[in-house]
Amino acid sequence: MQDKLDELNARLGEIYDLQGAAAVLTWDQLTYMPPGGAVARGRQVALLSRLAHEKLTDPQIGRLLDALRPYAAQMPYDSQVASLVRVTQRIYDKAVKVPAEYVARMTEHTTATYEVWEGARPANDFARVIPYLEKTLDLSREMANFFPGYQHIADPLIDTSDEGMTAATVAAVFAELRAQLVPIVRATTAQPPADDACLHQDYPEEAQLAFGLDIARRFGYDMERGRLDKTAHPFTIGFSTGDVRITTRVKLHDLSDSLFSTLHEAGHAMYEQGVDPTLEGTPLAEGTSAGVHESQSRLWENIVGRSRGLWEFYYPRLQATFPQQLGGVSLDAFYRAINKVQPSLIRTDADEVTYNLHVMVRFDLELALLEGTLAVRDLPEAWRERYAADLGIAPPDDRDGVLQDVHWYGGLIGGAFQGYTLGNIMSAQFYDAAVRAHSSIPAEIAQANSARCMTGCARTSIGTGASSQQRSCCSASPAAG
């Protein structure tokens, strides 16, 4: 059995090294690659991805799993061997059930759709993308049907990013949140919004970057195993547990944009840096789910990053960094500014309170599209109606409406959005559990000593492939989950 386990680990190691190599190429493409490199780079990334896929779908992987399954069944569920066999089986089954012919067809279509969308969005031309989205919808249903036996056609698509969740379980969670959230939004927005003019002054780029990174480091982001660069859209990318990088963008007249995106990405990155190195090169080193990954970014961005306690420590430093801009602004005024609540049209710009309403709109529309109760051509109107009903404002055009997010135009329809809100919910749950277990946490945050416990929380939710709902935080050792 040890021989078979070793062989499985060796094969998985090559797959993840190929994926890690492809990720380095992607990072370079988005940070420093000159324009002339694009054509060859597309080819190189595609080749590495194809080789990784070929190695994952090698029938020998299936034979090794068949041989190891009875052995793993005798082990505790959360043991490394049982988890490795179970999670590898899951990704192997998914990989072999989706024909290579389909993947090629789907990739070609989504690439073409993305290009059309890139032109259609600034032109506010939804009509242009209709035939593409209709085909995407067909391809999404085709993907779901590679995994028969579902209750709702969206279930296999949701399962791809949030393992173990279904349309029904997500809808139930969202209904509960929504019932409590809508009155809060109404009450908050009945009052005039906070004044955040102090955030919209001239803030030199270098100082913004350095300040955000300083907080991220104190949170626990390890620069010996990471780095911060600038890109058009912020992201986190890992090549191994020893090299997990983040990016941010900087707006000269918006202090919060770079700052909180740096803290958000640092949250994602600390999750991956926190993986036990012995899991490297296996699927156990990947995040548990999109939702759990997002819980870590939102925890650090919002629950810690926008807390009053944190800024009791950092605000005097921020004032010292930007004395002309913030010297006359009180901590209270700054705290209200970074927590301003105001319904808006764009999800990625939304505040912490209204954000989840944006996600729910998208989730419900995805389900309706997949069910066939909503036609693609009727999507813009449905979008406007929901925004008017839920947020009290409707987009004047499709550019800031249904065309705003890349997800449907660069991938499948279904499963793309629920993780954002699941992550928000879990971030609150993790923090709540952490404070119950360690009541000193809020005081430690106010002393900028915030990294200790919650990085431990992240560790408990990674590695065993159990869905995040089964886990509590800071109430058990990482090994026991």
Place this chain on the structure above:
Amino acid sequence: MQDKLDELNARLGEIYDLQGAAAVLTWDQLTYMPPGGAVARGRQVALLSRLAHEKLTDPQIGRLLDALRPYAAQMPYDSQVASLVRVTQRIYDKAVKVPAEYVARMTEHTTATYEVWEGARPANDFARVIPYLEKTLDLSREMANFFPGYQHIADPLIDTSDEGMTAATVAAVFAELRAQLVPIVRATTAQPPADDACLHQDYPEEAQLAFGLDIARRFGYDMERGRLDKTAHPFTIGFSTGDVRITTRVKLHDLSDSLFSTLHEAGHAMYEQGVDPTLEGTPLAEGTSAGVHESQSRLWENIVGRSRGLWEFYYPRLQATFPQQLGGVSLDAFYRAINKVQPSLIRTDADEVTYNLHVMVRFDLELALLEGTLAVRDLPEAWRERYAADLGIAPPDDRDGVLQDVHWYGGLIGGAFQGYTLGNIMSAQFYDAAVRAHSSIPAEIAQANSARCMTGCARTSIGTGASSQQRSCCSASPAAG
């Protein structure tokens, strides 16, 4: 035949895309990778290299070449098809003749040797590397013997980097150069060396980098298909003809170090940027030889870069960039400073005149080691004797003597050095031919209009895999070579 040619091209395309991907990973490792990424990175680069090697030694490549050889034989020698089949055959034969078992053993040994050298050099401890170098010598002989039928045991090793050259042909070229060079060195060094104190003031890093890059761009280095970064040791690396990058290092108190290394690397990079894109993904897109590659870097660094004409244009700009440092220094004084000749101990710091003597010492010692007429343990003494005889100075220790260059400690002994001097010779020949064909070149350089012809020269010597000695410059079209 077209089908077979297409299949060969497709297979070669994958091999070169894997190599290009590995090169991206190497570039990242040397520029921006955090320390924690090193272990996984080593694994990832090794995996990509192994996959490329497996694809190159696939017997199907041999079958395709067998089928295509008669067809290619009917084509003109320099045609793309004939060249592709000929050059691919050459690298295929070399790849299959060297057993994978040997490559693994050799790589393991040279990696270990490099690590020992890294400690031994600063400790001035040649004794520590003796057993390693002795084994390297055995491995070098073993490598040579995979290619029997040579006249001198160094021939196969020389042929690896400078195709078509042998110990005898190199020795003859070197003897001719040496006979003319030694009197020039003696005559020059009989006079007091030029005063280059003006180069050793405070020169801020950003301005140094920008100035060097400005000249490189006017030379013709295309930043749409390249970029400049800082590394410990300058180098050029290409991932495709659309992405060829250079690096430099900056010394605050040495204006010439970064400046001329930028021009040197830009020469290498323009050679690769000049490759016909239709050759991409084949061995025809690689440089013809180490020597020809070096001819391009030395042409731009020395023959153009240190010319009086160039600085007639650039020196007023350099003075405007560094008015405090150079405002009171005349063009004449600056020109003498950047062309200062003085025998020194370190090859990489050597001036244009004495540089080739450093190379000849190493070349002769490599031959003696391989022949067995010199024992590894006697190498330091032999080194000191040759330096005293040839350059008139002997290193006081091995750190600045036999331990200075990485080549023998990170690879095989034999073939490592001759390319530097062959490149110097060819750079002069190329320039001479260029000026004969286009007498306006020196005047155009003085107007900073230097890129036109000589980039054309570089193009003529790439792509057909013919050894550089068979080529003339600017006297024929690129297609005809």
